[in-house]
Amino acid sequence: MVARGSEVQPSAVRHNTPQNAARRSQRRGAGRLVGLGVGGAALLALLTGCDVGRTFHGFGWPQGGVTPEANKMYSLWIASVIAALAVGVFVWGLIFWCIIRYRKRGEELPVQTRFNMPMEFLYTIAPILVVAVLFYYTAVVQTDVNRVSKNPDVTVEVVAFKWNWQFNYRDGVGPDANTIASTLGTTEVVPVLVLPTNRSIRFEETSKDVIHSFWVPELLFKRDLFPGKIRNVFEVEKLQTEGAWVGRCAELCGTYHSMMNFEVRAVSPEKYDRFLAAKREGKTTQEALEAIGEPPLATTTHPFDTRRDEQNFNKTSAAGVGN
Ligand SMILES: [Cu+2]
Numbered sequence: 001m002v003a004r005g006s007e008v009q010p011s012a013v014r015h016n017t018p019q020n021a022a023r024r025s026q027r028r029g030a031g032r033l034v035g036l037g038v039g040g041a042a043l044l045a046l047l048t049g050c051d052v053g054r055t056f057h058g059f060g061w062p063q064g065g066v067t068p069e070a071n072k073m074y075s076l077w078i079a080s081v082i083a084a085l086a087v088g089v090f091v092w093g094l095i096f097w098c099i100i101r102y103r104k105r106g107e108e109l110p111v112q113t114r115f116n117m118p119m120e121f122l123y124t125i126a127p128i129l130v131v132a133v134l135f136y137y138t139a140v141v142q143t144d145v146n147r148v149s150k151n152p153d154v155t156v157e158v159v160a161f162k163w164n165w166q167f168n169y170r171d172g173v174g175p176d177a178n179t180i181a182s183t184l185g186t187t188e189v190v191p192v193l194v195l196p197t198n199r200s201i202r203f204e205e206t207s208k209d210v211i212h213s214f215w216v217p218e219l220l221f222k223r224d225l226f227p228g229k230i231r232n233v234f235e236v237e238k239l240q241t242e243g244a245w246v247g248r249c250a251e252l253c254g255t256y257h258s259m260m261n262f263e264v265r266a267v268s269p270e271k272y273d274r275f276l277a278a279k280r281e282g283k284t285t286q287e288a289l290e291a292i293g294e295p296p297l298a299t300t301t302h303p304f305d306t307r308r309d310e311q312n313f314n315k316t317s318a319a320g321v322g323n
Pocket residue numbers: 160163211212213249250251252253257260
């Protein structure tokens with residue numbers, strides 16, 4: 001028998017006949033195959049649509065995405081967690097198996113195996129394979145999320161300022177296009193960004209002062225808005241469902257950062273066209289929303305009280321100042 005690698009065999013090795021060694025080797029091979037099979041089955045279960053994510057509450061990732069991009073990012077996360085768990089279970093299994101199988105049984109030194117080439121090879125190749133697969137799927141999803149088209153169906157310019165939003169409906173892409181209708185948020189009225197379902201939407205973002213961040217949790221995605229000439233652009237293939245979702249500023253931008261809320265209202269394409277026509281006729285966003293049978297004000301959030309009124313103004317310390 002040719003020893004695998006350089007097995008150091010102490011004098012008191014138990015039953016180390018060639019037949020036993022071959023049997024052990026077969027068992028090891030079978031164990032590896034079982035491990036790989038379990039990992040593969042877990043991934044296959046996911047890829048074939050088994051809704052593991054819902055069962056485990058998205059493994060911490062927000063659920064309820066409303067765009068194809070959001071759902072792809074969600075699936076990537078779920079698949080990554082399952083792959084990590086499969087590897088984790090395999091490694092934990094090996095650890096506990098070793099602890100029990102090779103616990104100390106006496107003073108006798110067990111077989112010392114070094115330079116086991118198949119094992120060394122596996123240790124090197126397996127992590128590279130895992131990283132390569134994760135990298136591949138991440139690159140695919142990232143490319144998809146960042147993809148922008150030449151002619152999106154709808155283009156909205158998002159302008160952030162301390163501490164509210166302006167949404168400009170544009171007649172084309174880029175800074176040279178014209179604004180055909182606009183919605184401006186105020187302290188009293190939360191701005192409602194009306195968008196159609198089933199149409200591609202391009203967001204072109206810019207800021208008037210500091211860095212803000214456009215975040216609608218249901219898009220499972222947020223993008224910073226920068227002052228100056230930078231236009232941060234992203235697109236969604238479509239909004240898959242009608243509904244209203246709160247949007248927020250996700251970049252600390254000053255005193256009233258936490259109050260920079262807005263609402264995205266997804267309506268049918270036909271309603272959207274009527275909304276835009278009403279806006280172009282000169283109606284306010286609230287009037288145009290009423291004209292298409294939608295609630296005129298935001299339904300998911302409300303204007304915040306800045307508490308800058310007479311009642312809570314510190315009159316005592318202000319006594320004697322002015323009138
Ligand atoms: Cu902000």
